[in-house]
Amino acid sequence: VLLAISCTGCGIACLSASTWFYMRENTTYDVTGVSWIPFLAFIFHALFYSLGLGPIALSIKGEMFPANIKAKASAVTTMVLAVNSFLLNKTYLIIADTFGLYVNFLVYGLTMLSALLFIWFFVVETRKKTLQEIQDKLE
Numbered sequence: 001v002l003l004a005i006s007c008t009g010c011g012i013a014c015l016s017a018s019t020w021f022y023m024r025e026n027t028t029y030d031v032t033g034v035s036w037i038p039f040l041a042f043i044f045h046a047l048f049y050s051l052g053l054g055p056i057a058l059s060i061k062g063e064m065f066p067a068n069i070k071a072k073a074s075a076v077t078t079m080v081l082a083v084n085s086f087l088l089n090k091t092y093l094i095i096a097d098t099f100g101l102y103v104n105f106l107v108y109g110l111t112m113l114s115a116l117l118f119i120w121f122f123v124v125e126t127r128k129k130t131l132q133e134i135q136d137k138l139e
Helices: 002-026 036-059 070-099 101-122 131-138
Strands: none
Touching: 002 036, 002 101, 070 101
16 A cells, blocks of 8 residues: 555656646746745655655565565565666656656656556555465465
């Protein structure tokens, strides 16, 4: 449940920032009167990220993988996280310069909403369940 709430909040925050940057870059609408929107979106993103995606995404692998592959699976997921972080950092300015700053936040927001669908349909709720109950659900 926390992961779903976190993804929803992060997605809405990113899409709000994307909308504001799009309006600033591509319309004649004067957004200076609502220049607080990106700041508020970033605060809400940080809040919702720290609610679930940050702590749970890193710790859930301890509950999802069986003991015989837990170490290797943790190494693989950590590498995937590192590679994704590297790619996001390398492409951020390229995308912003080529397509506009709003595109980054649009992609991040849509990714969060896609992650919400993945979580909703594929991630097992682990709250108040033993490791054996979780493993049984995954089989």
